[in-house]
Amino acid sequence: IRTIHRSDYQPPDWLVETVHLDFDLSLDATTVSATLGIRRNGSHDRPLRLDEDGAIPEVIRVDGKAVAYTRDSGQLILPVGSETATVTFTTTIDPSANTQLMGLFASNGMLCTQCEAEGFRRIIPFVDRPDNMAVYTVRMEADRAAFPILLANGEKVAEGDLDDGRHFAEWHDRWPKPSYLFALVAGQLVANRDSFTTASGMDVDLAIWVRDGDLDRTGHAMQALKNSMRWDEQVYGREYDLPVFNIVAVSDFNMGAMENKGLNIFNSRYILADADTASDLDFDGVEGVVAHEYFHNWSGNRVTCRDWFQLSLKEGFTVYRDQCFSADMGSEAVKRIEDVRILRAAQFPEDNGPLAHPIRPDSYQEISNFYTATVYNKGAEVIRMMATMVGPKRFRAGTDLYFDRHDGEAATCEDFVRAIEEGAGINLSQFRLWYSQAGTPHVTARVEHDDASGTAALHLTQTIPATPGQPDKQPMLIPLRIAAHDRAKNAPGSEQLVLLGEAEASVSLGRFSEPPVLSFNRGFSAPIIAEVARNPGDLAWLAAHDDDPFARYEALQALMLDTLVARVSGGDASHDAVVAAVGNTLASWASDPAFVAEACALPSEAFVGDQMLVVDPDAIRRERRALQRSIGQTHEALLRTIHAGTATNATELSPTAKGMRKLHSLALMLLWASDAADAPALAFAQFAQAGGMTDRQAALGILAHMDAPERQTALDAFYARYHDNQLVLDKWFTTQAFSLRADTPEVVAALAQHPDFTLGNPNRVRSLYGAFAGNQASFHDASGRGYALLADLVIALDPKNPQTAARMIPPLGRWKRFDESRARLMREALERILETPDLSRDVTEQASKSLA
Numbered sequence: 001i002r003t004i005h006r007s008d009y010q011p012p013d014w015l016v017e018t019v020h021l022d023f024d025l026s027l028d029a030t031t032v033s034a035t036l037g038i039r040r041n042g043s044h045d046r047p048l049r050l051d052e053d054g055a056i057p058e059v060i061r062v063d064g065k066a067v068a069y070t071r072d073s074g075q076l077i078l079p080v081g082s083e084t085a086t087v088t089f090t091t092t093i094d095p096s097a098n099t100q101l102m103g104l105f106a107s108n109g110m111l112c113t114q115c116e117a118e119g120f121r122r123i124i125p126f127v128d129r130p131d132n133m134a135v136y137t138v139r140m141e142a143d144r145a146a147f148p149i150l151l152a153n154g155e156k157v158a159e160g161d162l163d164d165g166r167h168f169a170e171w172h173d174r175w176p177k178p179s180y181l182f183a184l185v186a187g188q189l190v191a192n193r194d195s196f197t198t199a200s201g202m203d204v205d206l207a208i209w210v211r212d213g214d215l216d217r218t219g220h221a222m223q224a225l226k227n228s229m230r231w232d233e234q235v236y237g238r239e240y241d242l243p244v245f246n247i248v249a250v251s252d253f254n255m256g257a258m259e260n261k262g263l264n265i266f267n268s269r270y271i272l273a274d275a276d277t278a279s280d281l282d283f284d285g286v287e288g289v290v291a292h293e294y295f296h297n298w299s300g301n302r303v304t305c306r307d308w309f310q311l312s313l314k315e316g317f318t319v320y321r322d323q324c325f326s327a328d329m330g331s332e333a334v335k336r337i338e339d340v341r342i343l344r345a346a347q348f349p350e351d352n353g354p355l356a357h358p359i360r361p362d363s364y365q366e367i368s369n370f371y372t373a374t375v376y377n378k379g380a381e382v383i384r385m386m387a388t389m390v391g392p393k394r395f396r397a398g399t400d401l402y403f404d405r406h407d408g409e410a411a412t413c414e415d416f417v418r419a420i421e422e423g424a425g426i427n428l429s430q431f432r433l434w435y436s437q438a439g440t441p442h443v444t445a446r447v448e449h450d451d452a453s454g455t456a457a458l459h460l461t462q463t464i465p466a467t468p469g470q471p472d473k474q475p476m477l478i479p480l481r482i483a484a485h486d487r488a489k490n491a492p493g494s495e496q497l498v499l500l501g502e503a504e505a506s507v508s509l510g511r512f513s514e515p516p517v518l519s520f521n522r523g524f525s526a527p528i529i530a531e532v533a534r535n536p537g538d539l540a541w542l543a544a545h546d547d548d549p550f551a552r553y554e555a556l557q558a559l560m561l562d563t564l565v566a567r568v569s570g571g572d573a574s575h576d577a578v579v580a581a582v583g584n585t586l587a588s589w590a591s592d593p594a595f596v597a598e599a600c601a602l603p604s605e606a607f608v609g610d611q612m613l614v615v616d617p618d619a620i621r622r623e624r625r626a627l628q629r630s631i632g633q634t635h636e637a638l639l640r641t642i643h644a645g646t647a648t649n650a651t652e653l654s655p656t657a658k659g660m661r662k663l664h665s666l667a668l669m670l671l672w673a674s675d676a677a678d679a680p681a682l683a684f685a686q687f688a689q690a691g692g693m694t695d696r697q698a699a700l701g702i703l704a705h706m707d708a709p710e711r712q713t714a715l716d717a718f719y720a721r722y723h724d725n726q727l728v729l730d731k732w733f734t735t736q737a738f739s740l741r742a743d744t745p746e747v748v749a750a751l752a753q754h755p756d757f758t759l760g761n762p763n764r765v766r767s768l769y770g771a772f773a774g775n776q777a778s779f780h781d782a783s784g785r786g787y788a789l790l791a792d793l794v795i796a797l798d799p800k801n802p803q804t805a806a807r808m809i810p811p812l813g814r815w816k817r818f819d820e821s822r823a824r825l826m827r828e829a830l831e832r833i834l835e836t837p838d839l840s841r842d843v844t845e846q847a848s849k850s851l852a
């Protein structure tokens with residue numbers, strides 16, 4: 001398998017500048033006639049090379065003459081004598097056999113495409129790389145009854161009826177684009193239509209296309225789209241640039257969604273939502289992903305990536321943009337807490353394992369494996385740090401310069417950094433290391449107070465752990481928002497931004513009569529692991545008094561984490577400080593329910609494990625439950641009050657109402673953990689009487705942990721009510737895979753045989769196996785059956801859908817963090833995967849790197 005290196009970049013020898021595609025569409029035999037206008041790029045006499053992946057024309061003509069071509073490792077090579085030429089050919093493809101869901105595929109009787117990163121070459125041979133931008137015209141012809149709706153990028157320029165019940169439509173996209181943004185949809189679809197007028201007065205026809213019957217679940221997505229369009233005008237000065245914007249929801253999709261120019265294609269889980277079927281998390285997911293894909297119109301489409309090593313140029317920036325948008329639409333503090341939780345759950349383990357890579361990777365075998373939390377979420381943190389250092393006004397000047405300078409280009413991460421440097425007026429020389437160095441920096445912080453002089457100083461150090469291929473690291477530039485609080489005065493200290501650029505540094509904190517309490521990395525200003533010497537008393541004080549909500553959250557989490565880690569490691573640390581601090585926070589539930597719910601939720605089992613040299617999954621599960629029990633028992637009366645008092649509004653989507661619901665179920669969880677005798681009845685009542693999916697799903701999740709008979713009753717009732725709704729049925733699988741019960745591995749194995757389980761639908765695969773792999777103590781069952789289950793899945797899924805199969809491998813790659821027996825079983829699972837004949841490049845790369 002070939003490794004592609006970033007340093008080997010060369011511009012393409014030939015550019016395709018215009019593309020005419022003529023599709024004769026059918027589910028199992030679609031023909032594509034292509035006319036490509038090509039131009040020699042620079043002065044050379046090299047042949048034209050077209051990337052291919054299975055769709056091979058019988059004849060290729062250059063300026064009308066058939067030419068002999070050769071094939072070499074995924075490319076067709078043909079001689080072209082002139083400077084410009086017209087290349088024509090026809091391919092035939094079978095969308096219904098396309099189980100990879102890359103290129104043109106069938107989903108529920110409709111046809112749709114997914115081309116990022118390298119799917120276009122599965123439709124026609126092409127210069128299939130993002131630095132080749134072309135203007136596309138697409139004609140589609142199909143049976144009108146089977147495919148009444150025909151959509152492609154840009155605008156519809158012609159349509160009409162043909163003989164034999166057939167019809168056609170022709171679309172033209174005026175904006176040059178790379179092939180990965182090509183899209184086409186054909187099927188029986190209905191639209192939720194709306195309109196938007198841009199700041200400069202252009203009317204845009206908006207449509208969200210879904211299957212008949214799903215129309216009344218598209219309102220939230222439409223509102224999110226209009227809000228995103230306005231927000232990008234107001235915050236970044238970016239307007240939409242076509243008179244139509246179409247979104248299509250499909251059920252079988254490898255990723256969340258795709259930002260194709262003028263024709264976004266979505267996994268239906270990020271479009272369809274109503275109160276009966278979607279939880280608050282689902283509603284937020286719809287809003288965030290709709291915004292993310294819309295924002296790509298500028299950060300991704302108008303300015304695209306030169307090559308796939310630059311993926312974070314569009315993804316990191318666009319995630320940062322959608323995070324800020326969601327914060328503006330809801331609660332900024334809660335959004336930041338959620339985003340940091342995701343970063344810690346998904347990216348920190350990646351940075352600390354065999355698959356660690358910089359946000360701008362140096363090499364890959366299969367680019368699909370690099371759509372990672374590092375490229376996306378750490379990439380967003382890197383953009384956020386730049387914004388923090390220069391402030392909103394200067395950051396906007398930087399992004400204005402970036403968009404203006406690179407509009408219509410395929411740019412690099414370096415182009416972005418340079419635009420921020422010039423536009424915002426800041427030197428980012430050292431900061432650039434965030435693009436090239438992998439690994440999460442560890443920063444220690446220690447406050448030193450001199451009683452005699454009454455001054456305090458902050459001593460900082462940074463180290464960046466070695467990662468694959470990067471044994472030695474240089475110190476990075478780390479922006480740290482800090483404050484020193486004077487406990488005696490009971491007033492928050494003023495915030496300062498410390499730029500830590502050395503391995504060691506000291507900062508003066510000013511004059512204090514007593515040692516100040518340090519509020520560190522406020523708002524999580526840098527994506528680091530902070531090691532702060534603080535006592536439980538200071539943490540409890542910060543949890544109650546810090547003026548930065550994230551720091552308040554973080555202090556309570558740190559207190560919980562310290563207690564859990566100490567106990568899991570065999571100490572007998574008391575629960576008292578945590579129980580008291582949680583009680584103190586719970587007491588203010590009525591004034592800020594959303595924050596209280598975030599702060600009082602215990603750190604996940606996996607995050608506790610991440611703090612330990614060797615993860616002990618069973619002890620972590622036991623101790624986490626024990627701490628919940630202490631909290632639940634001590635505060636039982638208050639928790640009952642909260643549970644009763646938060647059962648107010650089941651469906652309103654305001655931050656307060658969402659916070660109430662989160663708190664409602666947190667209270668239920670803690671009451672269950674307290675061993676209250678009526679917990680099953682209480683949970684079942686919440687389940688049965690729920691006015692919306694948030695309360696219903698959370699109650700079901702808690703019931704799923706129980707031994708009580710209410711558990712099966714609720715699972716059966718949920719199945720009976722929702723088994724026709726695939727997105728809700730996914731929740732039924734997930735809930736059982738997340739169960740804390742000892743029999744979860746067997747339950748998962750049985751669910752894999754359930755008639756509703758299928759390897760054909762990526763959402764279903766993730767709903768069962770993705771959830772199970774995230775259930776630490778169950779997946780890491782000492783028997784190794786969890787590992788065997790995941791390996792069986794990867795082996796069975798790889799021939800059908802290598803991309804989704806490869807995404808299941810990273811949990812097995814964490815073997816270095818576990819005891820010898822588990823580590824051996826995990827390695828055996830990886831080895832068994834690698835011994836499978838005809839393994840895809842996707843799975844081979846992930847499994848072999850995971851073993852190293």
Ligand code: B3K
Nearest residue numbers: 116117255257258368371
């Ligand atoms: N750009 C797409 C990613 C598609 C990747 C497929 N291998 C989704 C997004 O980030 O918006």
Ligand code: ZN
Nearest residue numbers: 292296315318
């Ligand atoms: Zn994206």
